[in-house]
Amino acid sequence: MSDKIDSLTSDLQHVSTPWLTPFYEKLQKTYHQGRFAHGLLFTGSSGIGKQKIAKQLAQFLLCTNKQNNDACFQCHSCQLINANNHLDFHLLEAEKNKSIGIDQVRLLTEKLNERPQLGNNKVVLIKGAEQLTESAANALLKTLEEPQGDSYLILLARTHHQLMPTLLSRLQQTHLHSPDDQTLINWLYQLGYQVSDLGVLRWFQNSPLALLNHLKLLQQDPSLDTRRQCVEGLFNLLYQPINLFSFSSLIAKDVEQNLLLLFHLLHDIHRLKLNDNQLNEDAIYYFALPQLQLWQIQLSLKSLRTLSTEILTTRSLLVEHSALKKELLINALLIKIKNKFKESTPC
Ligand SMILES: [Zn+2]
Structure with missing residues (x-):
């Protein structure tokens, strides 16, 4: 069963998340206006789409041929991101029930000090930022205090409560909210699921991707x-x-x-x-x-x-x-x- 869930979860990377579109467009706008923060924190419940939007944003930042304000989805850089194989994109995530230690963070910050290998930017994504140990968070602080012009750090966490205030003060934080019922129902309908039972929506209210997963499992x-x-x-x-x-x-x-x-x-x-x-x-x-x-x-x-x-x-x-x-x-x-x-x- 867990294998099934894993494969379903990986399918989800190609699913749209319309409730996050306005936020994504806002980020693109601030980038074009030169007001984009070097350190970002996205919080929100599991299944809300934090990772999807972070990945989308990384693709946008790394694309070498941005079109109509968005990534081109075709250049070499875009292709490498889709293949999870981009040299200027670094992902750090805690192993199950383990913390993210200072050594892992140091390795990353070293990469941020190098020149980009392909385009103009470098992106580091840290999943489960609440797992950062105090010393690891302190090591990150240094990077955020002296940001390299071309380096972007994106942190993901369920809430900001477990993050050090000093770290929080250097991150631009956004809490991702769930879609309303109608957006959720329309989205599922487009994906081929008709949900008329509001009870199910309520139970998965904060986790549209978990709801989708649940509906797929039911079908099986x-x-x-x-x-x-x-x-x-x-x-x-x-x-x-x-x-x-x-x-x-x-x-x-x-x-x-x-x-x-x-x-x-x-x-x-x-x-x-x-x-x-x-x-x-x-x-x-x-x-x-x-x-x-x-x-x-x-x-x-x-x-x-x-x-x-x-x-x-x-x-x-x-x-x-x-x-x-x-x-x-x-x-x-x-x-x-x-x-x-x-x-x-x-x-
Ligand atoms: Zn591109």
């Missing part, structure tokens, strides 16, 4: 058997004496996929509630309709939303931090689900 129809086991697991969790083990170990087998399936189980219950106890053809738990109809009576909309958020939060925690105690987090989640059902069941 995760195995019916695992879905059946999810319904069975939830049934046993609710009506059998406390024994989390079998459901918990089913989820633990593939946290990324199975928590998404559990999320969809609640999502289909949610749709039943909103849709006169009927499921659309595209519901992935259509085979368990009678059971889901009973469950929708037991859970309020509020409880369903709370639990859905809990599932997605646990899922991202476990996917992003492999060192966390998987079983403990899954069990805690299952107990929350059980308690919500208990709370809502009339005695």
